[in-house]
Amino acid sequence: xxxxxxxxxxxxxxxxxxxxxxxxxxxxxxxxxxxxxxxxxxxxxxxxxxxxxxxxxxxxxxxxxxxxxxxxxxxxxxxxxxxxxxxxxxxxxxxxxxxxxxxxxxxxxxxxxxxxxxxxxxxxxxxxxxxxxxxxxxxxxxxxxxxxxxxxxxxxxxxxxxxxxxxxxxxxxxxxxxxxxxxxxxxxxxxxxxxxxxxxxxxxxxxxxxxxxxxxxxxxxxxxxxxxxxxxxxxxxxxxxxxxxxxxxxxxxxxxxxxxxxxxxxxxxxxxxxxxxxxxxxxxxxxxxxxxxxxxxx
Amino acid sequence: xxxxxxxxxxxxxxxxxxxxxxxxxxxxxxxxxxxxxxxxxxxxxxxxxxxxxxxxxxxxxxxxxxxxxxxxxxxxxxxxxxxxxxxxxxxxxxxxxxxxxxxxxxxxxxxxxxxxxxxxxxxxxxxxxxxxxxxxxxxxxxxxxxxxxxxxxxxxxxxxxxxxxxxxxxxxxxxxxxxxxxxxxxxxxxxxxxxxxxxxxxxxxxxxxxxxxxxxxxxxxxxxxxxxxxxxxxxxxxxxxxxxxxxxxxxxxxxxxxxxxxxxxxxxxxxxxxxxxxxxxxxxxxxxxxxxxxxxxxxxxxxxxxxxxxxxxxxxxxxxxx
Numbered sequence: 001x002x003x004x005x006x007x008x009x010x011x012x013x014x015x016x017x018x019x020x021x022x023x024x025x026x027x028x029x030x031x032x033x034x035x036x037x038x039x040x041x042x043x044x045x046x047x048x049x050x051x052x053x054x055x056x057x058x059x060x061x062x063x064x065x066x067x068x069x070x071x072x073x074x075x076x077x078x079x080x081x082x083x084x085x086x087x088x089x090x091x092x093x094x095x096x097x098x099x100x101x102x103x104x105x106x107x108x109x110x111x112x113x114x115x116x117x118x119x120x121x122x123x124x125x126x127x128x129x130x131x132x133x134x135x136x137x138x139x140x141x142x143x144x145x146x147x148x149x150x151x152x153x154x155x156x157x158x159x160x161x162x163x164x165x166x167x168x169x170x171x172x173x174x175x176x177x178x179x180x181x182x183x184x185x186x187x188x189x190x191x192x193x194x195x196x197x198x199x200x201x202x203x204x205x206x207x208x209x210x211x212x213x214x215x216x217x218x219x220x221x222x223x224x225x226x227x228x229x230x231x232x233x234x235x236x237x238x239x240x241x242x243x244x245x246x247x248x249x250x251x252x253x254x255x256x257x258x259x260x261x262x263x264x265x266x267x268x269x270x271x272x273x274x275x276x277x278x279x280x281x282x283x284x285x286x287x288x289x290x291x292x293x294x295x296x297x298x
Numbered sequence: 299x300x301x302x303x304x305x306x307x308x309x310x311x312x313x314x315x316x317x318x319x320x321x322x323x324x325x326x327x328x329x330x331x332x333x334x335x336x337x338x339x340x341x342x343x344x345x346x347x348x349x350x351x352x353x354x355x356x357x358x359x360x361x362x363x364x365x366x367x368x369x370x371x372x373x374x375x376x377x378x379x380x381x382x383x384x385x386x387x388x389x390x391x392x393x394x395x396x397x398x399x400x401x402x403x404x405x406x407x408x409x410x411x412x413x414x415x416x417x418x419x420x421x422x423x424x425x426x427x428x429x430x431x432x433x434x435x436x437x438x439x440x441x442x443x444x445x446x447x448x449x450x451x452x453x454x455x456x457x458x459x460x461x462x463x464x465x466x467x468x469x470x471x472x473x474x475x476x477x478x479x480x481x482x483x484x485x486x487x488x489x490x491x492x493x494x495x496x497x498x499x500x501x502x503x504x505x506x507x508x509x510x511x512x513x514x515x516x517x518x519x520x521x522x523x524x525x526x527x528x529x530x531x532x533x534x535x536x537x538x539x540x541x542x543x544x545x546x547x548x549x550x551x552x553x554x555x556x557x558x559x560x561x562x563x564x565x566x567x568x569x570x571x572x573x574x575x576x577x578x579x580x581x582x583x584x585x586x587x588x589x590x591x592x593x594x595x596x597x598x599x600x601x602x603x604x605x606x607x608x609x610x611x612x613x614x615x616x617x618x619x620x
Contacts, residue, residue, distance in 0.1 A: 132313070139317050141595045143561055144588070145324075147580045152328035228439055232562055235441045236577060251442060258445050259453040266449070270442030277437035 027290040034286020037279035044276060048094030055088035060243075068262050077268045080254075086265065090272055093245035097227055097273070100161050100246070101280075104226035107165035109219040112172025113211075117203050119173065120180030131177070134170045142167050143236075146229070150238045157240060160233070164226050172218040179211040213291030220284030224277045231273055247273050306607055310600040314593070318368075321592035322361050329585040351377075364589070373590040378582045383590045386575060391594075394571035396471065397563070398556050400491045405498035406549065410538075412499065413506020413545070417514060418533060428503065435500025444493045444566045451489060469568045490567040494560070498552065505548050510541040543613045547606045554602025557595055 018026075029035055047054050056075075062082045071078045077086035119130040149163040183189060184207070192206045208215075227247075233239035234248030235255070242249065247269045254265035338344060348354050352363065367374065373383035412432075416425040452464045459465075467473070467486045513519065514537055522532045561573035568574075572591070579587040 132316075135313055136316050136320070139313055139596045139599045140320060141555075141592060141599075144321070144576070144592050144595070147576075148324050148328045148588070151580060151583075224437065228437075231439045232441060235562060236565065237581075248439075251439070251445075255445065258448050263449050263453075266442070266445050270439055270445070273439050273442065274434070274437055277439075278433060281433055281437050 024290050028286055031286035031289055033282045034290075037282040037286070040279045041276070041283065044094070044279075045098060048091050048098055051088070051091040051095065055085075055091045057085040057088040059088065059092045060084060061088075068265070070261070070264055078262075078264050080265055081262070086268055089245065089250060090247065090269055093247050093250050093269070094272065094276075096157065096240055096244060096246040097230065097248065098276075100157065100164070100230050100240075101223045101227040101276075103161045104164045104168060105219045105222040107161070108168035108222045108226075109172055109215060111165065112169035112218065113176050113208065113215055115169065115173040116176025116178075117180050117208060120177040121184055121199065121203050121207065127177075130173070134173050137167065137170050142229070143232075146233060147236070147238050150233070155238055155241050157244065160230065160240065161226075164229060168222045168225055171221070172215065175214045175218055176211055179214060180207055183207050183210055213288070216291065217284050217288045220280050220287065224280045224284075227273060227277055227280075302611075303604070303607065306604060310604060314596060314600055315365075317596040318365065318589075318593045319361065321589050321596075322364060323357065325585045325588045325592075326357060326360070329583040329588070368590065368593070374586045376579075376584055376587050378579075378584040378587075383587050386587060387572070387590060387594055390570065390572040390575040391557075392571075393471065393569050394557060394560055394564070394573065397487075397490055397494065397560060397569065397571065398553070400487060401494035401498065402553055402556070404491065405495045405502060408495070409499045409502035409549075410506055410542075410545070412503040414510055414533070414538060414541075416503070416507040417510030417541075420511065425507075429507075432500040432504050435496050436504075438496075440493060440497055441562050441566055443496065444489070444563065447489055447492055448566075451492075468566070471569055490563050490569065493563050493566075494556075501552070502545065502549060505545045506541065509544050510537060513537045513541040539613065543610065546609045546613060550602045550606035550609060551599075554599040554605075557598035 051059070062084055063079065064082060066079060068081045069075065069079050075085050075087065077090065079085055080089070115130050115134070119127045145167060146163050149166075150159055153159045180203075189202060189206055192202050197206070230239055230246060231248030231251060234246060234252040237252075239248050239252070240246040242253075250269040251266065251273070254262075254269065257263055257265045345354075352360055364374070371384060373387065375382055376386060379386065412428050416428050419425055448468045451466045452468055455461070455466075456464050465485065466488045468489050469486075471483065471486045473482050473486075514533075519532060519537055522536050523529070527536070557572060560571055561576055563569075564571045564573035565577055572595070575587065576591055578584070579591060
């Protein structure tokens with residue numbers, strides 16, 4: 001039942017008013033590239049996490065007799081110097097990259113939303129303290145913090161994911177704070193407060209659901225950023241360590257093949273990062289348009 | 299405006315001090331400069347070294363001494379290279395700034411031109427092409443792009459044109475023994491600058507486009523057009539100046555980050571700038587270099603934050619009054 005129907009409030013010209021979800025869906029579906037990206041990402045996530053069913057070869061299966069051969073009908077992405085099928089290796093490595101990307105996005109969004117909401121809603125000292133902390137995190141070069149943390153605590157995937165999450169929340173916190181500052185003064189929040197809702201309830205039930213748009217867009221940016229930064233860390237030798245593989249360290253271990261006939265070993269892992277990050281960015285763009293309350297009613 | 303800048307300046311100093319505390323304590327926790335002596339049989343050797351470096355004192359005392367020296371320009375001596383840290387960072391900054399100078403100039407010109415074109419011809423074929431390229435530029439792993447660029451501009455070009463020496467080089471900024479501004483320098487500069495430029499243009503041209511679209515749709519532009527101001531003049535005089543305000547801020551902030559952010563590019567192209575110093579310091583556990591490096595990098599971020607504020611005031615007179 002649409003909102004307001006029980007009170008007999010109909011839409012203009014007697015049309016049923018559409019719910020927020022319906023509006024969002026119709027606007028999102030209009031963004032062709034975003035829909036295509038979403039489908040692509042779902043397929044990619046499925047292919048990677050079900051790699052033991054989908055991949056043409058088992059993980060890490062060597063074939064020293066053939067060695068490194070270029071892309072062919074049998075090995076679509078070719079094989080590396082130990083005769084491992086690159087397509088299979090890339091699918092298995094994608095698990096790590098995607099897991100890190102999604103974990104970092106989840107954690108940093110959670111942290112950023114929390115910091116932004118507390119800072120914006122409570123203001124005063126909480127705001128001052130938290131925003132100075134945010135500035136501090138923005139000023140210290142990210143790679144320094146990452147490299148020191150990883151050097152100090154070891155480069156396990158947990159440490160990498162946690163330290164990346166600790167560096168990706170600031171943008172989200174600032175955006176959410178701005179939204180909360182604006183929403184805090186609105187009538188519906190005042191109404192909630194006047195009937196005695198606790199600050200916790202006001203923030204989590206009334207304010208945060210209204211900033212879901214920017215929060216989601218920020219989360220997609222964090223996924224993209226985390227995957228890119230993990231690959232950069234791998235290049236510097238601080239990323240996911242072998243025998244575990246990620247797209248970043250597949251790419252990094254193929255760096256010696258620039259300018260050789262085996263250059264295809266560089267093309268494919270990088271291509272996967274590019275496609276994934278591109279799809280995530282397009283998805284974020286589509287979400288931004290679809291969740292914008294000032295957008296058309298499409 | 300002066301009062302506003304004074305407040306910002308004071309605030310920047312506080313943040314810089316905080317950053318230096320974090321950097322100092324962080325590197326002290328992560329790296330022990332005496333670790334290499336752990337295997338020495340005579341335990342006193344390590345004790346004496348700790349004493350010599352002042353590591354036996356409380357961390358607050360160590361920090362106070364370090365900050366005092368730093369303020370006077372003495373960043374200490376690297377325990378690995380035995381060189382003064384200030385000299386190392388100075389030489390590194392020289393290389394980094396050469397790269398940045400060219401990359402930033404080219405990126406600013408290209409990004410503004412592309413952004414204005416895309417906004418004026420919104421939804422044209424050119425706009426779609428630039429938009430797609432920007433999205434790819436934002437999403438591409440920078441070091442992968444560098445590999446591809448080396449593969450193509452160095453090796454493929456040699457193969458296709460049947461050359462014995464490459465047209466562009468990818469190691470250092472000069473051939474051995476050469477120096478100065480000449481063809482050799484440009485042949486070395488091309489690839490690293492290309493990699494840096496593509497990343498910057500991608501992000502900045504999107505900002506320029508969005509901001510220009512906002513401005514072009516405002517009432518005063520319509521008024522200017524209605525009273526007969528030529529289209530070209532409306533775009534350059536009325537719209538561009540206002541559209542630049544947010545873009546210049548973003549650019550200044552990004553440039554500040556570049557001082558510490560050339561790590562990957564310098565590593566790939568073997569340029570001994572700040573980024574390479576950082577990677578070597580991390581791998582060798584060179585705590586003295588790391589601490590000062592972090593503070594210098596943070597200093598530039600804050601400096602360009604201030605420049606962004608100044609630019610804002612210069613472009614937007616309303617800020618000066620407030």
